[in-house]
Amino acid sequence: MSSPPRQPCPEAASPDALVPGTVLGPWRLSGQVGRGTYGAVYRAEREGGGAAKGALKLALHPRDERFEREADLLSRIRHPRVPRLLGRGEWVGGPWNMPYPYLVMEWVEGMPLYDWARLRSPTSRQVLQILAQLAQALEATHRAKGLHRDVKGDNVLVGPKGEAWLMDFGCGTYVGARPLTEGPLAPGTRLYRSPQALRHLWTHRKRGGAYSASAEDDVYALGVMAYRVVTGTHPPPGTDLEAKQVRRQGGRAGRPPAHVLNRWVSPELSALIERMLADGPSQRGDASEWAEVLERVAARAGAAADLPLEGAVERVAPEVHAAARSRDVPRWRGGALAVPAGVVAGAYLVIALSAPYIPDESWMALPDAGLEEQGRIGLADAAAETSSLFMIGHGTAEASRSAVTLDMPKGPLKGQKRPPCRPRWEVEVNKACWSQVGTVSPPCGAEGYEWKGFCYMPVIAPERPNTSDGR
CATH class of the missing domain: 3.30.200.20 (Phosphorylase Kinase; domain 1)
Known part of the structure; x- marks a missing residue:
C-alpha cells in the first residue's frame, strides 16, 4: 500500500x-x-x-x-x-x-479502564461484561494471526455505556512481521508478562534468544488487568527469577485470589481470574473461549455479582487503611480501592520471602499443580470445578469453610520473621511476626491463618547476606 x-x-x-x-x-x-x-x-x-x-x-x-x-x-x-x-x-x-x-x-470516547473502575465503582457483573468485550477484541486479533503483547488498563478505554475498546497496538505483531527489536523480550510491560516470558528472560539473560510470544500471553495479561481492577493492585509476577524471591508451594505461586483481598468480588469472577493467571499456558484457554464464558457468566452470575466493589474500602479494612504508609503499592483514590496499600504490602510480602530462595534452575520442574500434563481443560468446566474454593467469604457451607482455614501455629514457621516486628502493620503472635489481611474474616484461603476471628499471613525473615569471599 x-x-x-x-x-x-x-x-x-x-x-x-x-x-x-x-x-x-x-x-x-x-x-x-x-x-x-x-x-x-x-x-x-x-x-x-x-x-x-x-x-x-x-x-x-x-x-x-x-x-x-x-x-x-x-x-x-x-x-x-x-x-x-x-x-x-x-x-x-x-x-x-x-x-x-x-x-x-x-476516534472513540472513553476513559482509561483503571480510572473508570476508580470513579464508577463497578460491580463484578460489569467487570465481567468489560472483560468479555476485551476477550472478543483479542479473539479478533488472534484470528488475524496477530498478538497485542501489551494488554493493560492503560490500553483500554471504557465508554459511558460500558462499551470497551482495546487500544494501542504499538507493541503488537503478526505472523510474518519482521522483528524490530533485539533481546530476549519484545517491548511490553513487565507486570503483565507471563511466567513463561519471565522464565525465558532469566535463562537467556546472558546468551540472548528471543521469546516467542503466544495468544496465551495476551490472556495472562488480561487476567493481570482484571486482578488489578478488582483488587487495586497487580498480582505478584508469575515468576521473578531475577530476584529469586518467588514463593512456591506445590508447584503454584503464592498469590492471594482476588476475593481474599476484596471480599466483594463475586466467586465466579474470582475463579475466572485465577484461571487466566494459571501458570501453564494451555490451562488459560484461548480468547474465543473466554469471550463465550465471560458473557455467559456475566448473564448467569448470582446476586453477589451486583455488589459494588467500592464497599471494600469502607467495610473491609477502614482502620488499616488509616494506618497505611506504603508508597510502593498503587493506591486508588476516590472510593474504588479494594484493599489499602499497607494491607496489600503485608499480604504480598510473603510471596517474595516465605520460602528459602530457589536455585537457579529449580523453576524448570514447576508445573501448574499437575494440570499442565492433563491437557487443556474447558473454561466452563474449570470455573465449575473451582467454584467451591472461591465461594469462601460468600456464604459457603461450614464444611467448605473449615477446609480452607488454618489455625494459628503455636510457634514460628520455618524461616518466619521473629520479633521485633516492624513496620507497624506487622503483628506479633506466638513469638512470630504476622501480617493481618485487612479485617477479612475466616475462611482465609489455602495459605492464610486464623487468629481471633481474622486472617493473617506470615512475614518471612529476609535471607542473610553471604559475607564470605567464596565464588
Whole structure:
C-alpha cells in the first residue's frame, strides 16, 4: 500500500509540539490529547468537510518502523472493540527535517479502564461484561494471526455505556512481521508478562534468544488487568527469577485470589481470574473461549455479582487503611480501592520471602499443580470445578469453610520473621511476626491463618547476606 505524500511542516520544531490547525495529509489537527514513549496522539478531523474524526498518532522518532507494523496489524483486524485504521502517512519536520510516520485511528470516547473502575465503582457483573468485550477484541486479533503483547488498563478505554475498546497496538505483531527489536523480550510491560516470558528472560539473560510470544500471553495479561481492577493492585509476577524471591508451594505461586483481598468480588469472577493467571499456558484457554464464558457468566452470575466493589474500602479494612504508609503499592483514590496499600504490602510480602530462595534452575520442574500434563481443560468446566474454593467469604457451607482455614501455629514457621516486628502493620503472635489481611474474616484461603476471628499471613525473615569471599 502506497503512503500519502509527505507533508512538510517547517514551523513545528518537534512531532510532539504540533499546533492546532496543522495539516498532515488529509487530516487537520485540533489539539494534542496524549503522549507515550513512541508517539504523540492528536485529535484530528478530515479535511474537505468530511465528518470523520480520528486519533492521529505521530511517531516521536524518525522512520520508526513500529508504526508501519502497527498499521499493518490494525488493517487486518475487523472488530467493533478495536478502533478502525483510517489512514497513515508521514510528517516531515523536526530539527533535521526528517520523516516521522503517523497513523490515524477511529476516534472513540472513553476513559482509561483503571480510572473508570476508580470513579464508577463497578460491580463484578460489569467487570465481567468489560472483560468479555476485551476477550472478543483479542479473539479478533488472534484470528488475524496477530498478538497485542501489551494488554493493560492503560490500553483500554471504557465508554459511558460500558462499551470497551482495546487500544494501542504499538507493541503488537503478526505472523510474518519482521522483528524490530533485539533481546530476549519484545517491548511490553513487565507486570503483565507471563511466567513463561519471565522464565525465558532469566535463562537467556546472558546468551540472548528471543521469546516467542503466544495468544496465551495476551490472556495472562488480561487476567493481570482484571486482578488489578478488582483488587487495586497487580498480582505478584508469575515468576521473578531475577530476584529469586518467588514463593512456591506445590508447584503454584503464592498469590492471594482476588476475593481474599476484596471480599466483594463475586466467586465466579474470582475463579475466572485465577484461571487466566494459571501458570501453564494451555490451562488459560484461548480468547474465543473466554469471550463465550465471560458473557455467559456475566448473564448467569448470582446476586453477589451486583455488589459494588467500592464497599471494600469502607467495610473491609477502614482502620488499616488509616494506618497505611506504603508508597510502593498503587493506591486508588476516590472510593474504588479494594484493599489499602499497607494491607496489600503485608499480604504480598510473603510471596517474595516465605520460602528459602530457589536455585537457579529449580523453576524448570514447576508445573501448574499437575494440570499442565492433563491437557487443556474447558473454561466452563474449570470455573465449575473451582467454584467451591472461591465461594469462601460468600456464604459457603461450614464444611467448605473449615477446609480452607488454618489455625494459628503455636510457634514460628520455618524461616518466619521473629520479633521485633516492624513496620507497624506487622503483628506479633506466638513469638512470630504476622501480617493481618485487612479485617477479612475466616475462611482465609489455602495459605492464610486464623487468629481471633481474622486472617493473617506470615512475614518471612529476609535471607542473610553471604559475607564470605567464596565464588
